[in-house]
Amino acid sequence: MATVVMEQIGRLFINAQQLRQIPQLLESAFPTLPCTVKVNDVPWVFRESHIFTGYRPPDQNWRYYFLTLFQRHNETVNVWTHLLASLIILVKFQEVSETVDFLRDPHAQPLFIVLLSAFTYLAFSALAHLLSSKSELSHYTFYFLDYVGVAVYQYGSALAHFYYVVEEEWHARVRGLFLPAAAFLAWLSCAGCCYGKYASPRLPKFAHKLFQVVPSGLAYCLDISPVLHRIYSCHRQGCTDQAVTYHCYQVVFFLVSAYFFAYPHPERWFPGCCDFIGQGHQIFHVFLVLCTLVQIEAVRLDYGERRPLYERLHGDLAHDAVALFIFTACCSALTAYYVRKRVRAHLEEKAE
Template sequence: MLDTTRITHYLPSFSFSFEYNIRFHLQRLHLRAKSAFISLQDMPHYPLRFNQVPPLFCEPFILRGFRSIHQPWSYYLKSLFHKHNETINVWSHLIGILYMGYLLFFYYNKRLNFYENSHSWPFAVSLCTAIIMFICSAFAHLFHSKSEKVHMSCFLIDFIGVSFHGFGSGFLQIYYSAPQWFYEKIEYYYVFILLILGILACFLNCFAQYYYCRPYPPIKRICQFFPCGLLWIYSIIPLCIRLYSSNILSHPALICHLIQIILFLIGATLFGFDLPQRCCPGVFDFIGQGHHLFHLCIYFVTVCQMHGVYWDYEEFQKIIDQRSKPELIFCAGSMLSLLAWDIIIVCFFRRKIHKKYHMH
């Protein structure tokens, strides 16, 4: 027979031991976290002021928050957990990587079945291009302060992301959101046009980065914004047609399309005209400057884009499924073609930039 008295005799000590162990492990975990945080704070003190770094690293109307140059790579990696004028730029797009990865591998994969449903492949391509864009941007803003050469190379890589995002947006919106009559007109060459515009955006951005020196003249931003604007306008033509011919409040997809267009215009305006820091130099160094707001706008633009287009696919699935099925080589091949051209462009200008700085 079971002796319950012996069990109850040991229960109090067992309970106390369990509570003690939990408390002990929590204390150890707290001390380790505190020690790791303190070790990160032992880095050289920054932010630096604009007059303490080379002109290449200075942004208009940003006075503080610059990191030291010529430090070990670990210095810039650890700066991910510190306050400087690039912290928001890095974290906004790190979050974008995680969220787009979740949409690609879990949320939309479950709903669209990327492996078997060939009509969902353009959606998968667009999610991949969004992830590449966020990776390129986060990498550039985290590590560009190491040196002049690294700075230039990092933002050449960033322009690959810009090119990819424009291409992926067009690929997504033209395939799923374009009215059938518009899709039938451009069906055979829309990817070719997207490729040309994506390559042009990468090339002109890299050229402007190489050719113009600080203080940058206004023509530099025109050279960068013009091809990106063309790519963006081409990608949203289907959305504009839908918005013009429909009751916007009749479907959540249309609301998403309108929001993403407005957010992109707001973000581009703030970034292009250095707002709001132009009005209050030094006030928005760490949070709230135009570049930060542009990054946040791009994140929410991408989120609205994905959800809005998914709702379009749900609404027009019967029409879309009647189209000729996209081939894997068509979807993956177009993305890889753009990547190949962008890498060639970046390598070309990177060599020219290294020669330029070597001569100096």
């Protein structure tokens, strides 16, 4: 009996030793990362207004920046908000695909596009905030990629709103212009953001913001018009459509997010106190994610409940709309690539 007890104690002792080795194993798998640095220790392009600490040092290897996904720095919240949201979109896509035949139902293609475009902008944004600190060229490259994602999502949203949400009265007014104008404004938004980023060292801060906000604002005014008309029509008729409720939330969440994108509050009120959490851009991310999620739920409801209307209004439009989506994405990507070449040439000239 005593021998058995001693054997059990010996096994427990060995297991305890193994447990003590776990932190060492984790440390070898995830090496100690360099500490974050202050604003004066990074080049100008990485600096954010009223954010003084939490910057990641540039010129590290790629592994370091991927591992900073688990480090506390001033971009951590921005990365995780859109990374988690992109995973939620994938789960939502899986749920929708169980009841919707994306391959055989042409009227489901706009729903597929808005899901794809939502995932694209969220994933590209997460990559931009995670990897842009490696170098100045990487900073521009990944944010240009982010702007391509935004343009893709703008057109995807416009298509879903026009296809599923629009009322017959508004459709009669804009049917010949809506999608081409939405595609052009989505590209213009990407081009404006890319140029504003490229020229930002030579522009006042407000001018840089104008290049980002004005084209995106024009695109939003067009893209959301079917939704606003639907809300107005529903209110006038006294309807109780659940999808309209979601659309109302979508508009409110977007307007809140737009405010925090345009105005860097609360860090402007409390400089240095929001370096890691509480930045206006983080709040912008959260409300934009909420906007996207309720938008997709509203569009999903409209896809299921308004089929007789959109089949009659649009006919075979879905195939042309998909082609225009691909064209918009390609034009935006080529524009971003061209501006990146200009940035690279400028940086090489500056290095000489």
